[in-house]
Amino acid sequence: MPLRSNRAPASGLGNNNQGTGGxxxxxxxVISIALFTVGVRTGDSGPLGAVRGAFQTxxxxxxxxxxxxxxxxxxxGNIFSNLTADQxxxxxxxxxxxxxxxxxxxxxEAEQTATRLQGLLDLQNTYxxxxxxAHIISGSSDSWSSTVTIDKxxxxxxxxxxxxxxxxxxxxxxxxxxxxxxxxLLVTDESSSISAxxxxxxxxxxxxxxxxxxxxxxMIRTDQTVEVGDIVVTSGLGGVFxxxxxxxxxxxxEKNPGSMYYTIVVEPYAHTENAEEVxxxxxxxxxxxxxxxxxxxxxxxxTSSSSTSTSExxxxxxxxxxxxxxxxxxxxxxxxxxxKSTTSSNATxxxx
Amino acid sequence: MRVADKNRDRRDxxxxxxxxMVCQLALAPNIGIGNGRANFALVFTACVAFNAxxxxxxxxxxxAGLVFDLSTxxxxxLMAGCCAAxxxxxxxxxxxxxxxxxxxxxxxxxxxxxxxxxxxxxAMLMVGQSSSLLDVILLRxxxxxxxxxxxxxxxxxxxxxxxxxxxxxxxxxxxxxxxxHLSTRGL
Numbered sequence: 001m002p003l004r005s006n007r008a009p010a011s012g013l014g015n016n017n018q019g020t021g022g023x024x025x026x027x028x029x030v031i032s033i034a035l036f037t038v039g040v041r042t043g044d045s046g047p048l049g050a051v052r053g054a055f056q057t058x059x060x061x062x063x064x065x066x067x068x069x070x071x072x073x074x075x076x077g078n079i080f081s082n083l084t085a086d087q088x089x090x091x092x093x094x095x096x097x098x099x100x101x102x103x104x105x106x107x108x109e110a111e112q113t114a115t116r117l118q119g120l121l122d123l124q125n126t127y128x129x130x131x132x133x134a135h136i137i138s139g140s141s142d143s144w145s146s147t148v149t150i151d152k153x154x155x156x157x158x159x160x161x162x163x164x165x166x167x168x169x170x171x172x173x174x175x176x177x178x179x180x181x182x183x184x185l186l187v188t189d190e191s192s193s194i195s196a197x198x199x200x201x202x203x204x205x206x207x208x209x210x211x212x213x214x215x216x217x218x219m220i221r222t223d224q225t226v227e228v229g230d231i232v233v234t235s236g237l238g239g240v241f242x243x244x245x246x247x248x249x250x251x252x253x254e255k256n257p258g259s260m261y262y263t264i265v266v267e268p269y270a271h272t273e274n275a276e277e278v279x280x281x282x283x284x285x286x287x288x289x290x291x292x293x294x295x296x297x298x299x300x301x302x303t304s305s306s307s308t309s310t311s312e313x314x315x316x317x318x319x320x321x322x323x324x325x326x327x328x329x330x331x332x333x334x335x336x337x338x339x340k341s342t343t344s345s346n347a348t349x350x351x352x
Numbered sequence: 353m354r355v356a357d358k359n360r361d362r363r364d365x366x367x368x369x370x371x372x373m374v375c376q377l378a379l380a381p382n383i384g385i386g387n388g389r390a391n392f393a394l395v396f397t398a399c400v401a402f403n404a405x406x407x408x409x410x411x412x413x414x415x416a417g418l419v420f421d422l423s424t425x426x427x428x429x430l431m432a433g434c435c436a437a438x439x440x441x442x443x444x445x446x447x448x449x450x451x452x453x454x455x456x457x458x459x460x461x462x463x464x465x466x467x468x469x470x471x472x473x474x475a476m477l478m479v480g481q482s483s484s485l486l487d488v489i490l491l492r493x494x495x496x497x498x499x500x501x502x503x504x505x506x507x508x509x510x511x512x513x514x515x516x517x518x519x520x521x522x523x524x525x526x527x528x529x530x531x532x533h534l535s536t537r538g539l
Contacts (some may be wrong), residue, residue: 021410021440028414028436035421035429040479048428055422059377066378085386 116277119167124279127242128287131279132156134164136272137181146189146209148272152280153178161240163281169246169269170194170234171278182280187247187268188213195237196247201225204235204297207247207266215248217264224262226253232266237295242284365400365412372396372416375503377423388495390503393420394468397435398442398461399507402450405443413439430475434468450511457508462501469497 039048085093117133124131134150152158154177162174164184172192176183185192189209196207196217203226205219220226230250236243248268255262376392383390393416401409417435421428442464450457473488473496482488 019406021405021407021443024407024410024414025436025440028410029433032414032417032429032433032436035418035432036427037429039428052422052428055419059423062374062377063381066374066382070379070382 113277116167120277120279123165123167127245128285129242129279129281130283130285131281132158134158134182134278134280136276136278139272146186146192146213147172147175148184148186150182150184150278150280151180153180153182155179157282158182158280163241163245164278165245165281166270166272166278168271169248170241171270171272173240174280184278186272187270188215194241194247195235196232197235198224198226198250199231199233200227201230202297204237205264207232215266215268217250217266218261220262220264221260222255222262226250226262226264228253235294239284242281243294361404365404365408368399369396369412369416372399373419376420380499380503383499385495385499386491388492388497388499390499391420391431391465391469391496392500392503393417393431393435394438394465394500395504395507397439398457398464398504399450399511401439401442402457403511405439405445409439409443410436413437426472426476426481427479431472434472438464438468450508451514452512454508454512457512458501458505461504461508462497465500465504466493466497469493469500472496 035048038046043049044052120133123129132152134152134156136148137151138149140147148171150164158174158177160174160177164171164173170187172184172186172189173194174182175185187194187207187209190211192207192209194207195204197204198217198220201224203220203224205217208216208218210216217226217232228250232247232250234241234243234245234247246269248266250264251267252265253262254264372392372395375390375395380390380392396416397409397413400412404412413435414432417430417432418428420431420435424431442460470489470493473482473493476482476492477485477488482492
């Protein structure tokens with residue numbers, strides 16, 4: 001490319017040993033063409049691909065350093081790139097972005113599902129539950145009951161009165177079973193009642209739902225110890241729920257003057273709006289139901305409650321209310337004994 | 353008269369090669385306009401060809417192009433051939449041509465960069481690496497040539513300020529008036 005032919009060589013001496021390089025050029029061009037041909041024919045799988053791979057491996061640290069150094073300037077480069085991008089490229093990128101965003105949401109969903117299923121699996125392993133996994137497919141279809149519908153029914157071995165739990169805690173129990181779906185009565189439903197106990201003090205009572213959606217732990221005597229933050233678990237007395245499954249946390253404890261029992265509000269751990277996969281506990285092992293000692297402890301609790309009630313009856317006129325509460329408590333304790341066979345009628349309304 | 357040291361010339365060429373290679377590997381991939389990237393192999397080729405030329409320029413161009421080919425995803429040998437041919441054409445004239453001739457060096461290099469970039473990208477088009485001629489010219493050739501010219505600017509400026517013996521490739525601070533115009537290579 002001799003554009004400056006009028007320019008004289010800077011030094012004649014310097015050219016003596018160099019020549020024009022014509023021979024070298026021919027050799028280099030021949031080698032270049034040979035390399036080019038081999039490279040195009042064999043692609044990355046050929047020997048040149050291996051050489052290139054080795055070269056790029058060796059030079060990778062330099063590239064990394066360069067990338068780190070030029071990081072602050074890359075935004076500027078992107079601006080130029082964006083300015084020079086044509087409409088087709090932008091549309092293509094937009095479509096790709098949409099696709100990736102959708103894929104990302106899908107993967108996040110899959111990750112959350114995997115986490116939930118892992119939680120259920122952990123729960124199943126921890127409590128050694130004989131259970132069937134199911135999906136919640138819909139919520140309550142009416143405004144007066146708190147239920148959900150799951151996608152498993154009698155064809156999967158489910159029956160009325162089975163306990164249903166999510167990875168975070170008990171949800172409720174089945175109250176109606178079709179061939180391929182079942183209705184689960186939630187613990188928050190007004191008619192739900194589950195034998196429960198305070199984990200720390202082992203004080204036993206009944207966890208009842210209410211129309212307001214509030215869950216209360218009833219039948220806990222005021223001479224027992226219950227504090228805000230205590231964990232409430234299933235007592236296993238009903239024979240439906242395994243002993244020790246988490247139910248919720250005590251959020252308020254009130255002691256009303258003249259009352260034998262605390263008014264305890266419990267925040268359930270499980271919320272069906274957050275749960276999609278659940279476990280239906282199909283049967284219990286002997287170690288999961290309440291022992292005779294537990295039943296005796298519950299009975300003694302009620303007995304002492306009754307005796308206290310009786311002594312108070314003689315002293316005050318408010319005995320009738322306490323007495324009915326006491327008998328109700330004893331009744332539920334008896335009920336738990338009678339429902340160990342997981343019969344449907346008991347499970348539906350009176351709980352365990 | 354300052355006597356050129358052949359070893360020092362080699363060392364200076366080596367330093368220049370190293371600088372250009374680092375720039376090619378670390379800088380060029382991260383600074384781009386459109387799909388264009390600066391070609392420091394061509395910059396190195398031009399520096400050697402302008403200052404030394406001849407056999408040495410051709411070989412330097414060939415190996416610089418080979419490094420470029422290995423560092424990219426294009427076919428090996430293409431830029432090596434381009435750079436060797438460019439070095440041959442640029443090295444036909446005298447030595448130390450960059451000294452005091454910034455504008456002329458830049459003009460000559462700009463034309464060379466444009467032609468090499470066009471040939472390279474047309475070859476890429478022919479081997480199926482690209483699909484559109486317009487894309488090749490507007491989004492690849494022109495930005496690449498522009499960036500390569502920009503990349504050559506500091507080198508041209510540096511060598512335009514240096515004069516003196518040897519091949520003129522010295523990075524050791526020989527400055528205008530600091531030595532003889534006569535190279536003693538070959539003596």
